[in-house]
Amino acid sequence: MTSYRAPLKDIRFVLDDYLAIDRYANLPRFADAPAEVTDAILEEGAKLLEKAIHPLNASGDVEGCTFANGVVTTPAGFREAYNEYIEGGWGGLTADAEWGGQGMPRVLGLVFAEMMSSANMAFGMYPGLTHGAYDAIEAHASDELKRIYLPKLATGAWTGTMNLTEPHCGTDLGLLKTRAEPAADGSYRITGTKIFISAGEHDLAPNIVHLVLARIAGAPEGIRGISLFIVPKFLVQPDGSLGARNGVACGSIEEKMGIHANATCVMNYDNAVGYLVGEPEKGMRAMFTMMNAARLGVGMQGLGVAEVAYQNAVIYTRERLQGRGLKGTEFPDKPADPIIVHPDVRRMLMTMRAFIEGARAFALDAGIKADFAHSHPDPAVRREVEDYLALVTPVIKSYFTEKGYEVATLAQQCFGGHGYIRETGMEQFVRDARIAMIYEGTNGIQALDLVGRKLGSHMGQLLRTFFHPIDRFIAERGTDPKIGKPFVQPLARAFAKLQQATAWIAEQGLRDPEEAGAAADDYLELFGLVALGYTWARMAETASAKLADGGGEDKAFYENKLITARFFMERMLPDTNALALRVQAGKAAMMALPAEAF
Numbered sequence: 001m002t003s004y005r006a007p008l009k010d011i012r013f014v015l016d017d018y019l020a021i022d023r024y025a026n027l028p029r030f031a032d033a034p035a036e037v038t039d040a041i042l043e044e045g046a047k048l049l050e051k052a053i054h055p056l057n058a059s060g061d062v063e064g065c066t067f068a069n070g071v072v073t074t075p076a077g078f079r080e081a082y083n084e085y086i087e088g089g090w091g092g093l094t095a096d097a098e099w100g101g102q103g104m105p106r107v108l109g110l111v112f113a114e115m116m117s118s119a120n121m122a123f124g125m126y127p128g129l130t131h132g133a134y135d136a137i138e139a140h141a142s143d144e145l146k147r148i149y150l151p152k153l154a155t156g157a158w159t160g161t162m163n164l165t166e167p168h169c170g171t172d173l174g175l176l177k178t179r180a181e182p183a184a185d186g187s188y189r190i191t192g193t194k195i196f197i198s199a200g201e202h203d204l205a206p207n208i209v210h211l212v213l214a215r216i217a218g219a220p221e222g223i224r225g226i227s228l229f230i231v232p233k234f235l236v237q238p239d240g241s242l243g244a245r246n247g248v249a250c251g252s253i254e255e256k257m258g259i260h261a262n263a264t265c266v267m268n269y270d271n272a273v274g275y276l277v278g279e280p281e282k283g284m285r286a287m288f289t290m291m292n293a294a295r296l297g298v299g300m301q302g303l304g305v306a307e308v309a310y311q312n313a314v315i316y317t318r319e320r321l322q323g324r325g326l327k328g329t330e331f332p333d334k335p336a337d338p339i340i341v342h343p344d345v346r347r348m349l350m351t352m353r354a355f356i357e358g359a360r361a362f363a364l365d366a367g368i369k370a371d372f373a374h375s376h377p378d379p380a381v382r383r384e385v386e387d388y389l390a391l392v393t394p395v396i397k398s399y400f401t402e403k404g405y406e407v408a409t410l411a412q413q414c415f416g417g418h419g420y421i422r423e424t425g426m427e428q429f430v431r432d433a434r435i436a437m438i439y440e441g442t443n444g445i446q447a448l449d450l451v452g453r454k455l456g457s458h459m460g461q462l463l464r465t466f467f468h469p470i471d472r473f474i475a476e477r478g479t480d481p482k483i484g485k486p487f488v489q490p491l492a493r494a495f496a497k498l499q500q501a502t503a504w505i506a507e508q509g510l511r512d513p514e515e516a517g518a519a520a521d522d523y524l525e526l527f528g529l530v531a532l533g534y535t536w537a538r539m540a541e542t543a544s545a546k547l548a549d550g551g552g553e554d555k556a557f558y559e560n561k562l563i564t565a566r567f568f569m570e571r572m573l574p575d576t577n578a579l580a581l582r583v584q585a586g587k588a589a590m591m592a593l594p595a596e597a598f
Contacts, residue, residue, distance in 0.1 A: 002425035003315070004054045004308045006046035006115050007360075009557065012039075014361045018542050019368055021107070028375040029105045038108065041093070045112055048088060049119035052081050054308075057120040060261030061428050065202070067253045072201040072263045078123065082156075082204045091127055091156020095134060099150040106374065107367030113297055114360065117304025121432045122261035124304075126159055126199045128297050133160025133211050136290035137230070140278040148236055149209055159205045162290050163194040163212040163231075163267060170196075171445055173284070174223040178214040180274060190214050190231050190274040193251070193266065196439070200265030201233075201250035207242055208233040210267070211290060212274060213283050220281070228283035229274035247272035258431030291440065292393055296366070298440045299396035302404025303359050305433040309411035309426065310352040316424075317345050317414050339414075347571075348410045354568040355403045357561075358532035361539055363400070366392055388465040391454050392531070394446035399528030401436035402443060408433040447520035450527065451505055452513070463502070470495055470534050477537070482544045487537040490569040491530075497580040498530045504584045518587035526579040533573045540565040 015021050015038065024030040033041075060075040067073075085091065094109035095101025109131070116124035134153040137146060152158035169175035178192025190212055194200075201208065210231045219225035234242040251266040278286045321336035330337045339345050369385040376382050412419035412426040419426040437443050454462050474492045478484050501523055509516030543561040551558050 001058060001423075002054075002308065002312050002429075004050055004119050004311060006042070006049060006118070007307060008042050008046055010357060010360065011042065011111055011364075013557070013561070014364050015107070015111075017546065018361055018539055019107075019365060021105075021368065024368070024371075027371075027377075029103055029371060032103060033105050033108065041104065041108060042111070044088070045090065045115060048084065048090065049115050052084055053116070053123055054119040056081055056123065056261075058425055058428065060120065060122055061258075061432075062260075064260035065253055065263040067250065067263075070201075070249050072203065072250055072253060072265070074202050074204060074263070075261050078261065079204055081123065082126065085127065086156045089155075091130070092154045094131075095150075095154035096138070099134075099138075099146075099154040101154040105367075106370045107364055110296070110300060110363055110367040110370075113300040114304045114307065114363070117301040118308040119304075120261075121301055121305060122259040124301075125259065125262045126202065126204055127156055129162060129199050129294070130156055130158075130160040132162060132290040132293045132297070133209055135293050136162075136211055136228070136286055137209075137277065139289045140228070140286040141230070145230060145275055145277065148240070149230065149232075152207070153209060157205065158207040158209055159199060159202070160209045161197055161200055161211065162287065162294065163197055163200075163210050164287065165196045166193060167195055171441070173213065173226065174221070176213060176215065176226065178212065178269065180214040180216045180227060180229060182216065183273075188214075188216070188229060188274045188276060190229055190248075190269045190272045192269050194269070195266050196254070197265045197267045198262055198439070200263060200267045201253075202263050206234070207236075210248060211277070211287065212269065213287060214274070216280055223284055225281055226283040227280050228277040228286045230277055231269065231272050231274040235273060256435070258428070258433075258435055292389075294440045295393050295397040295446075296363075296370075298436050299400035300363060301436045302401035302433065303356065303363060304404075305429050305436075306352065306356050306359075306404040306407035309408045309429040309433075310349070310356055312424075312426065313352065313411035313414040314340075314349060316418075317349065320415075345414060348414055350564070350567045351572065352407045352410055354536075354564050354572055355407060355532070357564060358536050358539075358568060359400055359403070362531055362535045363396060365535070366396060384465055387458075387462045390457075391450075391462040391466055394441075394449045394454065395524060395528050395531060397440060398437075398443040398446035398524050399531075401433070402525070403528075405430070405433040405437060443524075444521060447524040448517060450524050451509065451516045451520045455502065455505065466531075467499070470530070473534065473537070477541065480541075482548075483537065483540050486566055487540045487569055490573055491533045491537045494530050494533050494573050494576040497576045498526055501526055501580045501583040508586070512587070514587050514591060518590050519583040522579045522582040526576055526583065529573060529576050529579070532568065533576075536565045536568045 056077045063075040065072055065074055092101035093104050094106050097103040130153055137149055153160055166176050180188040180190050183189055212229045212231045213226050214229055215225050216227050231248055232246055235244050235246055237243045247270045249268050251268045254264040317340040318338050320339050321334055322339050323336055325337050325341040330341050369388055372385045373382055408429040412430055415424055415426050418424050477488045505516050505519055540562055543558040546558045
């Protein structure tokens with residue numbers, strides 16, 4: 001059986017010391033989230049996740065969801081836990097007060113998303129998809145549709161889904177066949193089949209609001225002819241009560257490698273009533289609102305699983321007695337030394353820790369920018385942070401899930417053979433983490449998005465939002481006596497590699513798009529490493545400043561932060577050298593074999 005404790009101390013360090021969110025108390029949402037409110041949210045959220053939701057993680061995995069006669073039943077305890085989640089107001093944490101939410105900063109939503117993913121990734125997918133549906137409807141739907149659906153989605157009283165994939169198309173949505181026929185009352189009749197629909201059918205809420213991509217009769221073929229529709233499981237009466245069952249049903253649930261407690265459904269639409277969201281043939285623009293939110297959420301899943309796997313690896317390596325330390329006996333009162341004394345075990349633990357703490361700070365910084373994009377009063381600031389988020393979203397989704405899976409396997413490795421056995425729980429983390437690299441756009445697609453769309457967008461406008469702050473930081477801090485040599489100078493070398501790789505892709509990719517495609521995966525990892533390098537250098541600066549003031553009761557915490565920062569700089573950031581070489585190796589060896597030779 002695994003355990004989980006929300007890493008509140010480190011979260012508070014990121015929010016209070018590193019990001020200093022109290023600076024934004026004059027901005028919308030932040031004005032209602034002073035330190036005492038934020039602390040209460042973190043403490044109470046941690047209690048819910050640790051005591052009510054994480055204990056269902058292993059049992060939910062073993063039992064899974066069941067399907068019979070069109071009905072999906074979630075594992076034992078899930079309905080009660082979901083009711084507790086809703087009654088506590090957690091469904092509406094970041095939703096607008098106008099629709100019944102609490103209106104808290106979106107960065108707190110990312111904190112909660114990480115903790116939820118640590119506690120129970122499969123459970124967290126039900127409310128996670130609901131938030132995405134809320135965002136899409138709030139941004140694109142008519143006032144009438146907002147009035148009907150947002151209050152229920154904001155609180156989690158109803159849940160939401162996104163329906164994109166069909167049996168014959170996944171990434172290439174231009175091939176979709178689901179059709180929408182206009183009806184006399186202004187609605188549409190939706191017919192088609194969607195697959196891999198997370199939380200498509202379940203018993204947690206009385207209604208499920210499906211967001212469905214379909215093509216209106218007569219619309220052009222390809223991606224540009226797609227529209228987006230709300231298709232509720234139950235139709236909604238004028239007074240807000242639920243009416244007749246709509247023409248949508250679950251055909252089956254998938255038997256999956258992991259996330260067994262989340263129902264991944266085949267959804268059949270048979271002349272179902274649907275309501276157009278936004279303009280006809282502009283469905284992808286509307287759906288991207290939900291997809292981008294989902295991609296950030298999936299990145300937090302990678303981080304969340306990494307955190308809980310790391311915590312359990314630490315406990316095990318402190319307790320597991322095997323052999324003696326390489327320098328000799330370190331615990332003479334014990335029959336053997338705990339395996340945490342060994343350098344190779346420390347290598348694994350430090351690699352996990354350095355990724356997790358760096359990724360958390362990078363993600364929550366993006367969360368602050370998401371708040372700015374939503375409600376900052378200055379249009380210029382909103383435009384700049386929107387560009388930044390467009391650039392880093394594929395990085396967060398891909399890099400966090402790749403490394404989250406790597407951390408889960410490292411944690412499993414710390415357990416040795418016991419990590420391969422179900423009862424320790426580690427193999428579940430590995431299985432659950434694996435899906436995050438696939439759904440919401442595979443990581444290969446994220447890499448292609450980064451190099452093919454984002455780098456050259458508006459003559460490098462998006463890229464400047466990331467490059468310019470790093471450049472300034474290096475110029476201003478490179479000779480700092482405390483952080484210059486150990487932290488800023490390694491960052492400068494890695495950043496130079498990223499700049500060189502970027503220039504190479506810009507030149508070669510224009511000449512031959514396959515060159516950019518061949519470099520994309522390595523480039524995204526290079527980008528992610530530099531992003532965390534920049535984050536660690538800044539955190540080192542923050543920790544150094546705290547120690548210069550004495551450190552108080554947290555002196556050891558800040559000292560440990562600097563040690564972890566040094567490990568990242570010395571043992572992880574140098575991978576940028578190999579990645580840059582791979583980027584610039586070109587496509588030749590990769591593409592030389594004819595297809596029939598494989």
